[in-house]
Amino acid sequence: MTTKGYIISFLIIFFCFQSNIDFAQKFLAITIDDPTIEETPKLNWQMRDSLILRTFDKHKIKVALFVCGMKVDNLSGRSLLANWDSKNHMICNHSYSHLYYNSKSKSTENFINDFKNGDSTIMTYRNYTKLFRFPYLKEGNTVGKRDSMRAALSKLGYRNGHVTIDASDWYIDALITEKLKEDIDADLTPYKEYYLKHILERANYYDSLAHLVFKRKISHTLLIHHSLLNALFLDDLLSLLEAKGWKLIDAKKAYEDKVFLKQPNIEPCGESIIWQCASEIEAISKTLRYPAEDEEYEKQPLEIYIKEYTTRTNKNK
Numbered sequence: 036m037t038t039k040g041y042i043i044s045f046l047i048i049f050f051c052f053q054s055n056i057d058f059a060q061k062f063l064a065i066t067i068d069d070p071t072i073e074e075t076p077k078l079n080w081q082m083r084d085s086l087i088l089r090t091f092d093k094h095k096i097k098v099a100l101f102v103c104g105m106k107v108d109n110l111s112g113r114s115l116l117a118n119w120d121s122k123n124h125m126i127c128n129h130s131y132s133h134l135y136y137n138s139k140s141k142s143t144e145n146f147i148n149d150f151k152n153g154d155s156t157i158m159t160y161r162n163y164t165k166l167f168r169f170p171y172l173k174e175g176n177t178v179g180k181r182d183s184m185r186a187a188l189s190k191l192g193y194r195n196g197h198v199t200i201d202a203s204d205w206y207i208d209a210l211i212t213e214k215l216k217e218d219i220d221a222d223l224t225p226y227k228e229y230y231l232k233h234i235l236e237r238a239n240y241y242d243s244l245a246h247l248v249f250k251r252k253i254s255h256t257l258l259i260h261h262s263l264l265n266a267l268f269l270d271d272l273l274s275l276l277e278a279k280g281w282k283l284i285d286a287k288k289a290y291e292d293k294v295f296l297k298q299p300n301i302e303p304c305g306e307s308i309i310w311q312c313a314s315e316i317e318a319i320s321k322t323l324r325y326p327a328e329d330e331e332y333e334k335q336p337l338e339i340y341i342k343e344y345t346t347r348t349n350k351n352k
């Protein structure tokens with residue numbers, strides 16, 4: 036082969052390799068719901084908050100914070116929000132009272148007022164962003180309620196702050212809180228291991244569902260909470276995701292993906308946006324569970340995981 040031939044072969048291999056990397060690369064932004072100053076058995080809110088924020092600095096990403104107004108409507112709460120704002124994370128609306136919109140007793144009027152109250156809690160911040168996340172990801176139990184809220188969001192210049200990857204971190208957080216109340220020195224290792232495994236599993240599931248539905252790579256948004264669990268283990272989680280081929284990106288960048296503009300025609304409406312689009316396709320919809328994520332799917336596997344962990348560690352003693 037001539038030198039020119041070698042160079043051409045090299046370039047072909049190089050570009051193939053590059054495009055393979057690009058194909059395998061998965062993009063993920065982090066979104067944090069329900070910032071809170073409430074008491075937990077370990078770490079005060081300032082410590083939890085600073086551990087979470089430091090982790091984002093370490094991984095060099097800006098995230099979207101979805102604020103539930105009533106949880107931060109006081110001096111400490113406002114100082115928490117100001118802190119996130121000063122670090123240029125997006126400050127977004129997650130309603131004022133965290134109402135369950137799919138409940139028959141929740142009217143559209145009531146829900147829109149609550150959404151507007153949420154908006155006034157955050158509108159003075161520099162990084163205020165008009166993205167709304169429905170509490171519990173429930174967007175209306177009837178077509179009328181769903182469409183009225185879509186119209187209200189659009190009228191006020193808002194977009195839906197969709198999640199692509201939903202999970203049950205809140206459930207594991209509730210369990211470690213319970214455990215630490217019993218014993219402040221309890222070994223949380225099995226909870227941490229289960230948490231990391233759970234998020235990775237849900238991320239891979241929603242990514243493969245996205246490939247099936249959209250036949251392309253999308254930018255993901257993972258929903259997790261401002262909790263003790265994440266104050267303790269967020270760094271481990273983000274490091275694991277990176278090691279498994281997930282490229283962490285800024286939330287602002289992720290929300291540029293057109294997938295977030297979709298308005299699926301489903302009733303009741305809610306869950307991850309990938310789940311929603313999947314449920315419009317008959318063949319795929321049969322494989323979906325409802326609710327998409329919940330404690331009921333994690334309870335038994337987590338109990339088994341803890342039991343096995345205890346047997347394993349007792350044997351090694």
Ligand SMILES: [Zn+2]
Nearest residue numbers: 068069170171
């Ligand atoms: Zn919430």
